[in-house]
Amino acid sequence: MGINKKTQSCLTGLALMGWSAMVRAAWEFNFQIPATKSAQTVIDLHNMMMIIIMIIFIGVFAVVSYSVFKHRKSKGHQAAQFHDNTLVEIAWTVVPLIILAAMAWPATVALLNMRDTAQADITIKATGHQWKWGYDYLKGEGEGIRFMSLKATPAEQIRGSAAKEEHYLLEVDKHVVVPVGKKIRMLTTSTDVIHSWWVPALAVKQDAIPGYVRDAWFKAEKEGIFRGQCAELCGKDHAFMPIVVEVVSAEKYSQWVGNQKKQMAAAADEGGKSYSLDELKSRGEEVYAANCAACHQANGKGLPPAFPALDGSKIATGPKEAHIALVLHGKPNTAMAAFGGQLGDGDIAAVITYERNAWGNKTGDVVQPADIKAARK
Numbered sequence: 001m002g003i004n005k006k007t008q009s010c011l012t013g014l015a016l017m018g019w020s021a022m023v024r025a026a027w028e029f030n031f032q033i034p035a036t037k038s039a040q041t042v043i044d045l046h047n048m049m050m051i052i053i054m055i056i057f058i059g060v061f062a063v064v065s066y067s068v069f070k071h072r073k074s075k076g077h078q079a080a081q082f083h084d085n086t087l088v089e090i091a092w093t094v095v096p097l098i099i100l101a102a103m104a105w106p107a108t109v110a111l112l113n114m115r116d117t118a119q120a121d122i123t124i125k126a127t128g129h130q131w132k133w134g135y136d137y138l139k140g141e142g143e144g145i146r147f148m149s150l151k152a153t154p155a156e157q158i159r160g161s162a163a164k165e166e167h168y169l170l171e172v173d174k175h176v177v178v179p180v181g182k183k184i185r186m187l188t189t190s191t192d193v194i195h196s197w198w199v200p201a202l203a204v205k206q207d208a209i210p211g212y213v214r215d216a217w218f219k220a221e222k223e224g225i226f227r228g229q230c231a232e233l234c235g236k237d238h239a240f241m242p243i244v245v246e247v248v249s250a251e252k253y254s255q256w257v258g259n260q261k262k263q264m265a266a267a268a269d270e271g272g273k274s275y276s277l278d279e280l281k282s283r284g285e286e287v288y289a290a291n292c293a294a295c296h297q298a299n300g301k302g303l304p305p306a307f308p309a310l311d312g313s314k315i316a317t318g319p320k321e322a323h324i325a326l327v328l329h330g331k332p333n334t335a336m337a338a339f340g341g342q343l344g345d346g347d348i349a350a351v352i353t354y355e356r357n358a359w360g361n362k363t364g365d366v367v368q369p370a371d372i373k374a375a376r377k
């Protein structure tokens with residue numbers, strides 16, 4: 001017998017992993033510090049149930065251990081021979097029933113409260129995409145704001161060629177900003193597969209299901225930045241679609257809304273501008289890294305057969321019109337999404353120009369925002 005070589009090295013590996021600085025740095029348990037009343041309620045419920053469970057556990061094990069030890073056979077104990085004891089049977093039905101009801105009652109009250117999304121101050125829709133979140137402010141101050149929120153952790157940190165920052169894989173380029181003390185209703189849906197919008201400190205975890213709109217709410221009690229992740233296995237980059245909610249004062253929120261509106265107006269107004277090949281290429285490279293590289297890869301080689309190469313692709317080197325149409329409208333029933341609704345004219349023009357002039361593609365074509373604007377019609 002004995003442990004074979006393979007098992008031995010596995011165990012050694014595990015032991016070393018346990019010792020590594022990363023693991024010890026993340027040596028935390030229990031819930032995150034709550035930022036909403038609901039989150040506090042969830043923790044209180046959890047603690048209450050843990051205490052009840054512990055009491056039952058210790059009680060049952062104490063009685064069993066005592067009986068086994070005290071009445072052991074070697075002492076000459078005989079098993080009692082009786083059945084049907086109405087009193088005991090009623091007791092072991094009624095007592096657990098009371099305990100269960102005592103736990104279910106507050107849990108149900110909390111759940112009903114968490115489902116009650118009526119009379120929200122602000123309504124935001126979170127749309128899951130493979131692999132990023134899109135936000136639409138639908139009602140309340142900020143109505144009309146929409147943006148994509150992309151993972152901001154650089155690829156070097158993910159590959160391990162750069163040191164990992166504090167908020168590794170929990171940082172995005174654009175935060176979901178909300179005012180403190182206001183009831184925020186979050187609608188969730190998806191354009192492809194099931195995702196889940198989860199921010200532990202706010203006690204919101206809601207599946208985002210294609211073809212359905214679900215909702216949840218939160219009212220942050222304090223300002224701060226709260227981080228979460230997609231909590232539904234949604235494909236290869238499931239771990240790469242973080243959520244960052246920034247809770248700010250009412251004044252700061254109004255300022256943010258003003259800024260967003262200005263930025264959106266500027267983005268919508270790009271149809272008339274024209275840029276040089278170099279300007280479009282360098283902007284396009286950034287748009288590509290954020291939006292396309294997850295599938296088509298930074299080197300343009302894709303991951304065939306799932307994600308085609310764009311380096312040398314017939315579409316990326318063929319007629320511009322077909323390339324523009326594909327990026328605007330996507331290809332139904334494939335992972336290639338319609339980016340028309342996700343990116344502005346300027347960004348789409350830039351990324352297409354980049355694709356047509358990057359890697360081995362040397363078309364020399366320049367696609368301007370006006371071309372995209374025209375193609376949208």
Ligand SMILES: [Cu+2]
Nearest residue numbers: 195196230234
């Ligand atoms: Cu997801």
